[in-house]
Amino acid sequence: MSIAARPVTVEHHREPIGIGETRPRLSWIVDADQPGWAQRAYEIEIVSDAGAFTTGRVESVDQVLVPWPAEALGSRARRSVRVRVWGAEGDASDWSAPTVLETGLLDSALWEARMVAPALPETGDGGEPAALLRGEAELRGGIVRARVRATARGVMTLRINGRPVGDDVLHPGWTSYARRLRYRTWDVTELVHEGRNALGVHLADGWYRGYLGFGGLRDLYGDRTAALVQLEVEHADGSLTVVGSDETWRSALGPVTRADLYMGETYDARRAIAGWDEPGFDDAAWDAVSTVAFDPATLVAPDGPAVRRTETIRPVEVRTSPTGRTILDFGQNLVGRLRVRVPADAGEIVLRHAEVLEHGELGTRPLRRARATDVVLGDGTAFTWEPAFTFHGFRYAEVSGWRGDVDPLAFEAVVLHTDMRRVGTFSCSDPLLDRLHENVVWGMRGNFLDVPTDCPQRDERLGWTGDLMAFAPTAAYLYDTSGMLTGWLADLAADQHDDGNVPVYIPWADVDPNMPPLGAEAGWGDAATVVPWTLYERYGDVEILRRQWGSMTGWVEALAARAGDALDFSSGGFSFGDWLDAAAPDDQPWAARLPWQAVATAYLALSARILRDAAAVLDRPEDEARYADLFARTAARYRDEYVTPTGRAAFPSQTAYALAIRFGLLLPEQEEHAGELMAAQVAADGFAIGSGFLGTPHVLDALADTGHAATAWRLLLQTECPSWLYAVTMGATTVWERWNSMLPDGSINPGEMTSFNHYAFGAVADFLHRRVGGLAPAAPGYRRIRVAPLPTPELTWARTAHETPYGRAEVSWTLEDDAFALEVVVPPSTEAEIVLPDGSEPTIVGSGTHLFACAFTAGEAAAVAASFTG
Secondary structure (H helix, E strand, O other): OOEEEOOOEEOOEOOOEEEOOOOOOEEOOEEEOOOOOOEEEEEEEEEEOOEEEEOOOEEOOOOOOEOOOOOOOOOOOEEEEEEEEEEOOOOEOOOOOOEEEEEOOOOHHHOOOOEEEOOOOOOOOOOEOOEEEEEEEEEOOOEEEEEEEEEEEOEEEEEEOOEEOOOOOOEOOOOOOOOOEEOEEEEOOOOOOOEEEEEEEEEEOHHHHOOOOOOOOOOOOOOOOEEEEEEEEEEOOOOEEEEEOOOOOEEEEOOEEEEEOOOEEEEEHHHOOOOOOOOOOOOOOOEEOEEEOOOHHHEEOOOOOOEEEEEEEOOOEEEEOOOOOEEEEEEEEEEEEEEEEEOOOOOEEEEEEEOOEEOOEEOOHHHOOOOOEEEEEOOOOOEEEOOOOOOEEEEEEEEEOOOOOOOHHHEEEEEEEEOOOEOEEEEEOOHHHHHHHHHHHHHHHHHEEOEEOOOOOOOOOOOEHHHHHHHHHHHHHHEOOHHHHHHHHHHHHHHOOOOOOOOOEOOOOOOOOOOOOEOOOOOOOOHHHHHHHHHHHHHOOHHHHHHHHHHHHHHHHHHHHHHOOOOOOOOOOEOOOOOOOOOOOOOOOOOOOOOHHHHHHHHHHHHHHHHHHHHHHOOOHHHHHHHHHHHHHHHHHHHHHHEOOOOOEOOOOHHHHHHHHHOOOOOHHHHHHHHHHHHHHHHHOOOOOOOOOOOHHHHHHHHHHOOOHHHHHHHHOOOOOOOHHHHHHOOOOOOOOOOOOEOOOOOEOOOOOOOOOOOHHHHHHHHHHHHHHOEEEOOHHHOEEEEOOOOOOOOOEEEEEEEEOOEEEEEEEEEEOOEEEEEEEEOOOOEEEEOOOOOOOOEEEOOEEEEEEEEOOHHHHHHHHHHOOO
16 A cells, blocks of 8 residues: 655645745645545644744644644745645555745835836837846855845846846736736845846836737836846845845846837847846946835735746748738647747848638738737847747737748747646547637637736737636636636735726726726626635635635625616616627627626626625625525526516526526426426527527536436537537637637638637536536535536547546546446545436445446436536
8 A cells, every 4th residue: 555645735836935825725635546545634844944843643634725733924934844644544654745935025124125117218109118127236155045036017037147037928917016016036046146246127018018908008007117126145144135126227228129018029139238137247328227116015926827938839831821921820829929040141020920811811800909010130140039028819920021931940939828737638539529628728828828818819818807707617627727816816806996896807907998887797797706616616725715705795795786676787787798699790799689687687696696605614604694695586586587487588598598597596396497498499599509608608507407418419519600619610729709700711700809719618618527528526626526427429438637636536438339438536535426327326436446337328318417416
């Protein structure tokens, strides 16, 4: 028998250096080859310079987000943590390998550096130049440890003594700047030395000062970029040297003459300044910096990982367009930028980016005002160049100015996104479904770039709340989003209005002068409740509910206020509703079949139910009763206004039935008939999609829950537009914003708003994971798993796996004629409920690998579907 505890993880951090928690919670995974093994006890050891602390043996099954057992940590604290565990039979593991954690500056008074701003020219058009900033510091010998902490109003790269610091991209990202400015900490012990040391910053506009949102707006957060850099060096004698940016720093314009997230970047190699980031460089001719007032209390340590380069992709084809232009095809719609081996004879090379081709030419109309154009100018030498301060959504890149034939080996696409850990997979025997799932993954990668955005290519790229609300369960299965979304929710709470209303995108900035007045926007603001609840369900994080409680309740009170005393939303006004319903005209994406008031009523009920359940988790009985009553009254209102006594929808549509069934708005005697009517509605719609952003994630589940699995499968496997697979048949490699973003003749949808990388409709992957693959959480954090595949004769096999907080869970099934075989891997310390598709009683199993078999016919799908309550 083998038992081993993996290294402890700290909160949701992949790299616990410079963290912001005084009492960080600890988690660990146990690898055990004994079937049914479960933890019975643990011991945690915490070592500091002052000595070791141990909990002793603690009789507990807890191993996920276990409270910090020692005294609270202060700033710059460093601890080494390890764990060992015991099973029920008294078997013990060895100590895990140690995990070292460090806190950042928990006391804002410890920031001694000043925020400094470069001298910049008057603003122009198409992007502003990036500035170089530098300073030097004398360090004593006996250096034991060195850390640098930095942030910016703008985006920055950092260098010490001529070498890059870290591998972060577009640091510090985008937050609610006035309230939460994120800094990061790096270990730079190997970069500093006794004597003179140079600190260098390359600083561009980014989200802070660059173009943002619609209509060519910029300077929305401020009109001056600035940087803050603090170097902290520990010496062998125990002393600490703190130096950083201040009024002695100097600035100059360098080789990046234009840098903007939307517009692109221009690099002129002839303007490069050799040695600018090294000690002893003569910066006498540079400009003095200006110190900028700011509140250090707004500085926050990161909750999740940084944006990084995660992959490179070579072109798969060089095309010549009908007008003679050279276009590189990378075979995959991605988010990032190009890395180019610039030849010595290069003049001016221009790179234009787009997601699709239209009639053989670069399809740039969907970019709207975003130019997505990079330019590099050679200096007579060969060098490799990659933009530093922009990103594009593209599959195709048009190259002009290249002397001679374009060499595809000189180009590679660099994929950028928040460096989340991949935790979920899915595959099956249907290549179209496989490609759909891969499209969902790529769409998430492209849009989870520091902020979970709606699209990565055009003049928008905003953190739309409704998109994430719909997609959060899928996201949490595919990647470990716990840290990133914890930080995003903190921004949501920071930007929430005093009346509880949640802006439609987070971080908030007034980026659209043409936006109609919005009240509490149902479905969008419900991200305030749905996302924390999803993180609780998927990661077992109770604290996220406690931390967001004020935000969650504030939102529900705001939405209830808009609903009015009668909960009828009779005050009118504009609302997005079931956005991009398949039946909506191209120029009216809000014109759904189900009126927005019905959608709003359903989502008010959903959020009230979430608050009821969250209050129970947090032991808030008065709040539990309050929101249970609000849920009951809202559900009753929905039934009275939008459902007949038998369960027929007043506005028949897939969304109307799906929300009523999935949100628990119907009486038991209504639900069965509503399921029948929903299946009939799907058939009347030609087994094609008949819903939008807010209804689509629930349609397949609603059908399966009411015993109409065959209808769900026919809808899922539809290839005619509108359907999930239509885009796949059209060669899509990401999920589209519209069901018909590209028309069958290869032309782009004529609407003003069209994106080919938009993850909202990719929420269907949650159904693939939970129902097709059959792996779902049955208790928070997957401590209990439900395995209930929903097979179909159209598939011969499917498999899915997820790295739960307790370890890897796997489900794999095959179907040959009527012989169904199932293999399940259950992680240690958990159990699984197995529901076979023959309608037999569920089986409970412990950890280990388990095999099952039964006979299955298509007619039995209804029984297993109806038994599923997850």
